[in-house]
Amino acid sequence: MPLFGKKDSGKRPKSKDTKELNKQVSIEEKYNLHGLLGTGAFSEVRLAESKDTPGDHFAVKIIDKKALKGKEESLENEIRVLRRFSANHFDGNSPNGTRLTHPNIVQLLETYEDKAKVYLVMELVTGGELFDRIVEKGSYTEKDASHLIRQILEAVDYMHEQGVVHRDLKPENLLYYSPDDDSKIMISDFGLSKMEDSGIMATACGTPGYVAPEVLAQKPYGKAVDVWSIGVISYILLCGYPPFYDENDANLFAQILKGEFEFDSPYWDEISESAKHFIKNLMCVTVEKRYTCKQALGHPWISGNEASSKNIHGTVSEQLKKNFAKSRWKQQPLLLKLHLTMVPAETVLKMESKQMWELLNNHPRQRALRL
Numbered sequence: 417m418p419l420f421g422k423k424d425s426g427k428r429p430k431s432k433d434t435k436e437l438n439k440q441v442s443i444e445e446k447y448n449l450h451g452l453l454g455t456g457a458f459s460e461v462r463l464a465e466s467k468d469t470p471g472d473h474f475a476v477k478i479i480d481k482k483a484l485k486g487k488e489e490s491l492e493n494e495i496r497v498l499r500r501f502s503a504n505h506f507d508g509n510s511p512n513g514t515r516l517t518h519p520n521i522v523q524l525l526e527t528y529e530d531k532a533k534v535y536l537v538m539e540l541v542t543g544g545e546l547f548d549r550i551v552e553k554g555s556y557t558e559k560d561a562s563h564l565i566r567q568i569l570e571a572v573d574y575m576h577e578q579g580v581v582h583r584d585l586k587p588e589n590l591l592y593y594s595p596d597d598d599s600k601i602m603i604s605d606f607g608l609s610k611m612e613d614s615g616i617m618a619t620a621c622g623t624p625g626y627v628a629p630e631v632l633a634q635k636p637y638g639k640a641v642d643v644w645s646i647g648v649i650s651y652i653l654l655c656g657y658p659p660f661y662d663e664n665d666a667n668l669f670a671q672i673l674k675g676e677f678e679f680d681s682p683y684w685d686e687i688s689e690s691a692k693h694f695i696k697n698l699m700c701v702t703v704e705k706r707y708t709c710k711q712a713l714g715h716p717w718i719s720g721n722e723a724s725s726k727n728i729h730g731t732v733s734e735q736l737k738k739n740f741a742k743s744r745w746k747q748q749p750l751l752l753k754l755h756l757t758m759v760p761a762e763t764v765l766k767m768e769s770k771q772m773w774e775l776l777n778n779h780p781r782q783r784a785l786r787l
Contacts, residue, residue, distance in 0.1 A: 443528040443535045449476060458483045464537065474525065477536040490607070491534070497580055497609040498524035498536075520571035522591075522604040543592025543599045547736050550653070556729035558691055558717075561653040566718050567601045568646055573709035575603075576639045581617065584608040585645035586626045587652070587740070612638065624665065625658050629673045629701050640703045643712065647698025654691055654728070655683045656735025659699070675701035683731060690715075690722035 443449075447464040454461040459479045466472040484491060501521050517523060528535040543549070546564070550556055568590065575582060582603070589605040608621050617638060620631050628644035630637045651659045659677035662668040671677070677699065679692055694717040700706040707715070716722045 440529070442530060443476070443537075446526075446528075447474070447476065447537070458487075463540070473540050475538045475540045477538060479534040479536070481532055481534065493610065494607050495524070495527065495536070497606045497611060500578055500580060500611070501575075518571050518574045520567050520600055520602055521575070522602050541591045541593055541602050541604065543594045543596070543602075546587045546590040546592070546601065547740050549592055550729075551733045551736055553729060553733075555727050556732060557725050557727055558654065558688060558723040559725055561650070561691075562718055562723035564601055564653065565646065565650050566713065568603065568649070569709050569713050569718065571603050572642050572646065573713065575609075576642070576709060579612045580609055581612060581639050582606065582609050582642050582645075583617075584622050584626075585642055585649065586623050587649060590649070624668060625660055625672075627672065629675060630703055632669050632673055637703075639708070640706050643698055643706055643709060646709075646712070647695050650691075650695050650698065651677070652736075652740075654687050654695075654732070655680075656732040657683070657739045673701075675699060683735070686724070686726055686728060686731075688717070688722060688724045690717040691724075694718070 443464075446467055448467060450463040450465060452460060453463055453475060459477055461475055461477050464474045464476040466474070479491065501517055502524050522541055523539040524536055525539060526537040528537070553560075568585075572582065572585070584605065584607070585603070589603060591602045591604055592599040593602050610617055617636065620627075620634060622628070622631055622641070622645070626645045626648050628637065628641040631641055648659060660668055660671045662671065679687070684692070694712070694715050697705075697707045697715070698712060713719060
């Protein structure tokens with residue numbers, strides 16, 4: 417497995433000789449590793465404290481090289497994307513060099529490596545998941561939803577400007593930075609993300625219910641798949657249930673391919689026409705007619721005063737609890753992408769189209785149901 421370097425300097429190390437590995441600074445010299453935050457098939461995540469600045473905490477994802485053998489390319493791609501938004505990465509096309517960080521994107525801060533493991537030092541996000549926070553709130557309005565979606569759109573627009581497509585936007589990957597009431601939202605988990613300059617994207621990946629029609633149609637696709645996913649998230653934020661639902665995957669995918677969804681009464685009776693118009697333009701099956709992030713940011717429901725201030729917390733929180741209970745809404749992404757809560761995923765198992773669709777049609781999945 418290629419070495420990722422003793423720390424992230426925005427450049428790949430020149431040497432791949434294992435002898436060089438012994439000369440590198442170990443992560444134990446820089447951080448105290450504490451309690452376990454999560455585990456995955458190829459990794460675990462631990463809380464870490466800086467030895468240079470005690471009290472500063474981070475999340476360290478520790479990847480087992482032996483377990484990852486044969487799938488190194490996916491991890492390399494993930495790190496490449498994360499480094500793109502690292503504070504240590506500069507845009508060489510800018511006269512003075514521009515930092516490519518964004519306040520709503522979880523950062524990779526450093527990478528370390530030894531003979532057995534790769535260590536990704538990540539920004540620690542402690543505010544919890546999107547739906548949990550909404551349920552806990554005492555009041556929730558369209559304006560609140562609009563503010564959330566604006567932050568997501570701004571971050572994804574920035575990603576798109578840098579040539580990155582996320583490909584797996586969903587509520588589980590939207591985390592609050594801190595427990596504070598005014599905390600910003602953060603986009604995490606770049607395990608399926610891809611740089612557009614790395615070739616045509618045609619691999620079917622994403623999470624059922626949030627995946628765009630062109631992905632299911634096995635057509636080449638691009639940035640518009642992220643906009644579709646934001647449309648699905650917007651829909652859920654305003655009613656508490658998903659726009660597409662079926663126990664059978666084939667039926668679910670057929671709905672998505674046709675773009676068939678409704679604004680059901682009574683759940684949508686109090687929602688503004690502006691919000692519905694916004695969602696329709698994000699969830700347009702025809703890619704050429706679908707909004708870009710910039711167009712979405714210019715919609716009056718986002719940039720104007722058309723989002724209602726009426727409290728919809730009761731209806732939305734009730735539906736969220738019914739349809740997205742933790743035991744039910746953790747859907748597995750397509751292509752067996754292995755999910756690890758709060759940090760990037762490990763890998764994508766790429767398969768030939770026929771094999772992949774046979775697997776998907778036979779793979780049981782829990783589906784969120786509108787009750």
